[in-house]
Amino acid sequence: MISxxxxxxxxxxxxxxxxxxxxxxxxxxxxxRVLAQPVVAPAPVPNHDxxxxxxxxxxxxxxxxxxxxxxxxxxxxAGARLLTPLQPGEAIRIMTGAPIPPGSDCVVMQEQAQxxxxxxxxxxxxxxxxxxxxxxxxxxxxSTIFPAGRRLSAADLGLLTALGRLxxxxxxxxxxxxxxxxxxxxxxxxxxxPGQIYDSNRAALHGALRCLGVEVLDLGIxxxxxxxxxxxxxxxxxxxxxxxxxxxxxxxDYDLVKEMLAKDGKIxxxxxxxxxxxxxxxxxxxxxxxxxxxxxxVSSLTVFLLIVRPALLKMMGALPEAPRQFQACFRGQWQKRxxxxxxxxxxxxxxxxxxxxxxxxxxxxTGAQGSGILTSLAKANVxxxxxxxxxxxxxxxxxxxxxxxxx
Ligand code: AMP
Ligand code: MG
Numbered sequence: 476m477i478s479x480x481x482x483x484x485x486x487x488x489x490x491x492x493x494x495x496x497x498x499x500x501x502x503x504x505x506x507x508r509v510l511a512q513p514v515v516a517p518a519p520v521p522n523h524d525x526x527x528x529x530x531x532x533x534x535x536x537x538x539x540x541x542x543x544x545x546x547x548x549x550x551x552x553a554g555a556r557l558l559t560p561l562q563p564g565e566a567i568r569i570m571t572g573a574p575i576p577p578g579s580d581c582v583v584m585q586e587q588a589q590x591x592x593x594x595x596x597x598x599x600x601x602x603x604x605x606x607x608x609x610x611x612x613x614x615x616x617x618s619t620i621f622p623a624g625r626r627l628s629a630a631d632l633g634l635l636t637a638l639g640r641l642x643x644x645x646x647x648x649x650x651x652x653x654x655x656x657x658x659x660x661x662x663x664x665x666x667x668x669p670g671q672i673y674d675s676n677r678a679a680l681h682g683a684l685r686c687l688g689v690e691v692l693d694l695g696i697x698x699x700x701x702x703x704x705x706x707x708x709x710x711x712x713x714x715x716x717x718x719x720x721x722x723x724x725x726x727x728d729y730d731l732v733k734e735m736l737a738k739d740g741k742i743x744x745x746x747x748x749x750x751x752x753x754x755x756x757x758x759x760x761x762x763x764x765x766x767x768x769x770x771x772x773v774s775s776l777t778v779f780l781l782i783v784r785p786a787l788l789k790m791m792g793a794l795p796e797a798p799r800q801f802q803a804c805f806r807g808q809w810q811k812r813x814x815x816x817x818x819x820x821x822x823x824x825x826x827x828x829x830x831x832x833x834x835x836x837x838x839x840x841t842g843a844q845g846s847g848i849l850t851s852l853a854k855a856n857v858x859x860x861x862x863x864x865x866x867x868x869x870x871x872x873x874x875x876x877x878x879x880x881x882x
Contacts, residue, residue, distance in 0.1 A: 478863065479816045482747040483782050486757055489743065490764060492624075492792035493716055497644035502635055505627050505643050507688040507882070509792040512644045514621045519611030520637045524575040525553075528606040531588050531595055532569040532579035534561055535603035544596045551576060566595050575607055582606035614638070624794035646792040651684055652711030652763065653677060654694035656704065656723040656732060657770060662696065675849065676721040676768075676775045683779055684719075686881040687787055699729040708739050712761025716790055719783065722770030725754040732756065732767045740765055748863065750817045751846040752778040764790070771846035777818055780879060781858070799878040803838040804831070805859070809868040816863050819844055820855035823876055831871070838876050855879060 477485070497511030526532065532551070537543060545566035551557045553572030561567060561578035569575075569582060580603050589596040614620055620634060621627075627635075627643070635643060660674040661667065674696050684691050692715050694707045704723075711718040723732035724745070733756050736742055740760035747755055751774035756767035766783050768775040789795065803823050811817055820841045827835040841854040857876040861868075868874065 476746045476748045476753075477744055479747055479749040479781070482744060482749075482755075482757070483785070485744060486764075486782055486786045487789060489759075490786050490789050493646060493649065493790055495647050498647055499642045500645045501642050502632050502640065505645060506629065506632060508627060508645045508648070510621055510623050510625045510627065510643060511646045511792060513619050513623050514625075514635065514638075514640070514643065516614045516616055516618050516620055516638055518638070519616045520614040520634075521608060521612065522610055524607055524609050526569045526571055526573050526575060526582045526606060527608045528582055528584050529570050530585040530606065531583045531597070532561065532567040532576050533581050533583055533597060533601075534563065534565075534579060535581040535601065537563060538581070538597060538599070538601050540599055542596055542598050544594050547590070547593050547595050549576075566597070580604060580607070622794065624792055626788075626791075626793045649687075649689040649717065649787060649791050650692055650715045651689045651787065652692040652694055652715035652718045653680055653684065654707050654711070654719075655696050655721050656699055657696070658699050658729065660696045660722075675772050676770070679772065679776050679849075680719060680721070680768075680779060683776065683784070683881055684787075687784065687791070689787065689791070699723060699731055701731060701735060704731055704735045705739060708735060708760055712740065712763050712765075715763045717783075717787060718760050718763040718765045719768060719779070720766070721768045721775040724756045724767040724769060730754075736760060736765055736767060747778075747782075748815045749778075749781075750813065750815045752781075752818075753815065755782075757782075769846075772849040773820070773846045773852050776849075776852055777858070780881070781818065784880075799880065800860070800875055801836070801878075802873050803836040803857075803859075803876045804834040805868050805872045805874045806831075806837050806839045806870060807868075808870065809840065809861075809866070811861050811866040811868075814863055814865075817861040817866075818877075819859040819861065820851040821857045821859040821876060822855060823857045823878075834871070838874065 548565045550568040551573040552570040557576040567576050655674045655677045661671050663673045697703050697707045723730045742758040745756045754769045758765045768778050821838045823836050823838045825836045841851045860875045
């Protein structure tokens with residue numbers, strides 16, 4: 476059995492960005508997708524010097540050590556432009572975002588100026604260049620604002636629009652086949668016969684895949700039957716970049732996924748020394764990377780979040796990001812006797828508790844931690860990471876936690 480770190484590393488080593496020509500996509504459809512090429516600014520942002528305040532544009536040469544009264548000769552608002560240069564002794568009423576008039580090199584805040592009719596009195600203490608946002612202060616012309624591999628955020632879409640972009644070159648969306656195995660599974664909406672359960676794994680994984688913005692090829696529920704599995708495997712292996720199944724990778728009599736993967740594809744490894752999530756298989760099926768996840772609901776989603784998600788992001792072309800881990804103060808007691816690495820589901824709190832007012836962030840387990848208890852993961856915002864070997868956690872002990880990232 477290989478360690479969690481080795482499993483993750485071996486998966487990431489096998490995987491590279493999908494090879495396809497970039498597609499030019501309108502910005503409104505680009506959120507969460509990955510740039511296939513860097514973006515270089517064709518022009519500065521902002522593209523003209525402009526006022527950061529409502530006030531008066533003046534010449535700093537006119538300002539002496541004392542209060543100075545200037546004649547207000549014009550007004551300029553955002554969207555307008557003045558061409559006549561400011562002359563000595565003059566001021567221009569200016570609004571936030573308006574271009575700085577030629578000849579002016581200083582903006583005085585309206586709150587500091589005293590206006591009377593056509594005249595304005597400026598108190599001493601103004602600095603040349605103040606309250607002016609120079610052209611290019613945000614983005615210099617010719618600079619690379621995003622490298623290839625950037626996953627576009629909402630702020631990124633704003634920046635790209637500020638640059639005048641309408642479209643961006645992106646990796647094509649990833650196609651991921653998804654199925655559940657198990658004779659006990661039924662689609663929600665159907666009444667349950669004794670012994671049956673609803674297919675919660677596929678619902679959770681479908682949601683997790685949608686968070687990544689991939690295209691899901693939903694292959695439904697497949698019975699624990701060699702022919703049925705083979706048919707589904709053939710379709711997913713031919714059409715998808717990645718293939719995710721749940722259930723059937725353990726050692727029971729009806730656990731056929733591993734057997735069929737070995738027959739129709741290739742197994743790179745099976746079983747990982749982690750809890751939850753020991754029974755899992757990674758391999759290749761047709762042109763798809765195959766992730767055979769455990770059947771237990773907590774296990775399948777945990778393995779997805781910790782191993783499959785980083786792998787899919789790499790396939791999507793995204794630059795690698797370290798898992799968001801930090802130290803927190805453990806509250807409660809926990810004893811681990813088994814040797815596997817464990818990912819307890821926890822709730823991290825960022826404000827101190829009454830009991831320990833000087834300790835934050837602190838973390839507690841979400842309650843019972845069985846791998847079938849999906850509420851343990853639903854309530855959690857972090858995994859509490861317990862290393863291999865026996866661990867005894869007591870109140871107040873520091874622990875490493877990892878933020879649960881879906882998006
Ligand atoms: P397996 O690995 O197939 O033996 O499944 C382990 C446990 O997970 C069993 O209790 C299954 O009933 C349960 N399980 C398997 N697949 C699902 C699923 N799609 N949704 C909910 N529970 C499941
Ligand atoms: Mg099963």
